């Protein structure tokens with residue numbers, strides 16, 4: 001691997017969406033019961049390991065089945081905690097991992113988001129959409145602009161990834177497999193490297 005393609009000296013925040021009580025902190029439940037928060041965490045931990053191997057410093061918003069916490073206060077808002085963790089990290093990029101859900105089972109595939117007007121966020125969401133489409137073969141829509149809270153309140157370039165629809169039986173089945181998860185993580189790493197070395 002060429003040194004130029006590494007990530008040494010860069011800090012990346014990895015945000016596995018949701019965590020803890022689903023009724024309070026959200027997260028989709030799949031058609032056969034797969035929990036989005038669990039997929040997000042598994043992907044996030046693998047992504048952390050892969051990015052660290054390339055020399056990046058990785059800051060996780062959570063590493064267990066618990067909401068993101070900054071102060072640790074019992075009534076802390078996980079989205080505000082995510083914002084504070086990211087602001088304190090001095091990160092070069094924020095990547096939020098999610099799974100999608102819709103009322104009917106037909107929507108499938110991947111979406112990548114950035115905050116409207118953020119050129120760097122758009123570049124990251126573009127690189128990630130390209131890498132994810134290539135690696136998974138799933139329908140991939142992005143970059144899409146959206147005023148998500150976790151994107152809005154970040155000084156650092158930010159992107160949010162919706163990896164598959166838990167409401168779609170095929171996507172949910174894929175998301176259960178380690179092989180698909182590994183492909184997704186490799187693609188996210190490739191997209192992040194493309195973003196930094198574009």
Ligand SMILES: [Zn+2]
Pocket residue numbers: 017018027028036097098099
């Ligand atoms: Zn989510």
